[in-house]
Amino acid sequence: MHFAYPPRKTSNPPPYLPRSGGTSRLPGLRRSRLKVIALVGIAFIVFIYILTRPSSSSGHGGSTTTKRRAPSGNPPVVLVTVLDEKRYSKAYIDTVKENRIQYAEKHGYEAFFANIHDYDLKNAPPSWASVVATRHALTRFPEARYVWFLDQNAFIMNPRLSLEEHLMKPARLESLMIKGQPVVPPDSIITTFTHLKGPDVDFVLTQDKEGLSSGSFVVRNGEWAEFLLETWFDPIYRSYNFQKAETHALEHIVQWHPTILQKLALVDQRIINAYNQPKQGAEYQEGDLVVRFAECDKIGPQACEIESKRLAQQWRKAFTSS
């Protein structure tokens, strides 16, 4: 590389240097007046700015969309159960109700019961009522912090565990959630987020041996919960004839829509969704929060009622002793 020639010295050195700057040539521009002129200039610029700006408003100035204020936590948790009073005997329904109410009372929660025929499902299978009932609970208890949907055919077995301490406390949740887990086992390419933080989780559910289980799940009350439940309940999914109705619809939206996946945490099944039989999923053991009589509904109401008998005694004992 080469540079230009070094600058040559001029052979005619200047006879005098130009007056060093600073003093203005114009008369009357002394320092004091310069100040005034500068002030006037600034005033003018401001004036013209006020005239010409496209009135930048305060209206949309705050670029934040209105964040919904966090619910006050009264009650902290709503326990949602959808009851099928037509098919099941009154005694059985009452046992389930009693179980929920007792647990709710113990921890200051609310139990919310809906009837499976309360909602217009537009010819969709009745199990869809669980989704809309959860949405209904958000409407009924706008101040609730969490909504826990628990299937009718399940008992809460351990009254000492509160849902917040047992599951929803961010630190606890972080230790519980299964990261990088295929959403639909065994080999879905969609896996749960690996970098999810406890406070960001808005939706907790479990997997059984066949995939996601929608028999017991917790949502955090908020805009996102409404989004989830309303999307899940979309008529277009209800009319699609998913083989397992709302469960498969959930698997579908979780896999196709990352805005749902990014708030979802999978936890071990025994945390909120242990089964009484090991055929479909993790079996209930002493001390677990919940036991569900999975699949009994398919055989018929009788099967559920028979299975529940033994466990009903257990939970009553546990509740009275604690």
Place this chain on the structure above:
Amino acid sequence: MSLSRSPSPVPGGGWSSPGLNIPSSGRSSPTRGYPGSNGTPVMWESARLKNTSGSPGYPSFSTQNQGFLSRHMRRLSSNLPHFNANPHYIEKEKIVHGRWSVQNVPLLGRLRGVMARMGRKMKIRLMIVLLFIISVIVFYNTPLIYHWRRSPWLGGGQKFVIILAANVGGGVMEWKGAREWAIERDSVRNKKKYVSRWGYDLEIVDMSTKKRYAHEWRESWEKVDFIRSSLRKYPKAEWIWWLDLNTFIMEPSYSLQDHIFNNLQQHVYRDINEYNPLNISHPLTDPHLDEESRSAVGDGKAESINLVLPQDCSGFNLGSFFIRRSAWTDRLLDIWWDPVAYEQKHMEWEHKEQDALEQLYKAQPWIRKHTAFLPQRMINSFPAGACSENGNDSRIHYDQKDRDFVVNMAGCEWGRDCWGEMYNFRELSYYLNRNIWERFKEDLVAKIWEKITGQKVKL
């Protein structure tokens, strides 16, 4: 061009000493023989040479040392002694010194005299006038206007990004002819001008049918991806304005802020019953929904509006709409394409993503709550040919008396003349937005001339 001399070793090529270029320097300089360089900067010459690649016989040295300093080193340094390089001048000054006559006084000196004779008040007044003129120039006629209209505390222009969908259907499906190119050129130029006037950002996206979506049948949903990527690309953008190619901004003097967003609440309607060509039953009445979801206007606050779109005679129109950066928008963009919905509905969905959005609006309370509609003519006037089944509709069709903001030549590719419409609207826009001088020329001088001579003239 031919050169009479071999180039100097300045890296950029060409002659670099500006002293040589000043024709009045009184020296017989070698520049005289160098035709192109008269007064033009040397840099420009070399740049031009580079552009006309293969220009005869002029080797370019510009493979390296392209930095400003290395290119101008010689020029900068040789500038210094140039002051009195002219011996004649020095002599003259010596002679003339002390003998000022009225004729010989240079302009500056005369000005100085005027200033000296002027009163103090007059000076201040003069100063104020000068300042006013300067500030007007600075504010209106410099490129700076773009930057202050962008800045968040002056204009806030960087909150707006315009996405222009270019190259519709091109690429795989069809060749673009001269007319299509002309349409695209005009449309793009129109938006570029608008954007540079108000300090917004323009993102031109390529809508040519993408192979990567073909397997998923989601060709029309690229909109979603483009909105997403623009939100990522312009992190300060708050509102994205989607514009189809066949649109023309008729009134570039309207800023989005003044036209819509400063008074969003007054301009939009959230209760679709106000104009409901699709007959969507609104509000929702399901008992499981909360009050806000069942209300006709959501929460009624402007802050909760995340999607602003117009409706034409047949429902939603996504030729021109606004969407705001928010968590809600992420969710909408995510949900918008759904294979299960598509599988069931694709036979009915003639307008693909537009119908999908209508479907979502009907089904999803969370979408209704944050959607607002603009009267169509605020951002999406139709020409007489579109939606013309029921004749002219003042809610739909462009009217130059009202100076509508944007025209959307929707559907012109089916049996109408896109380029003709585009051309007419372009000319109309220029005509409506003539400046005072043009109006004076055309409306007054030319008219008078016509009266006198009977001939039409174009000035």
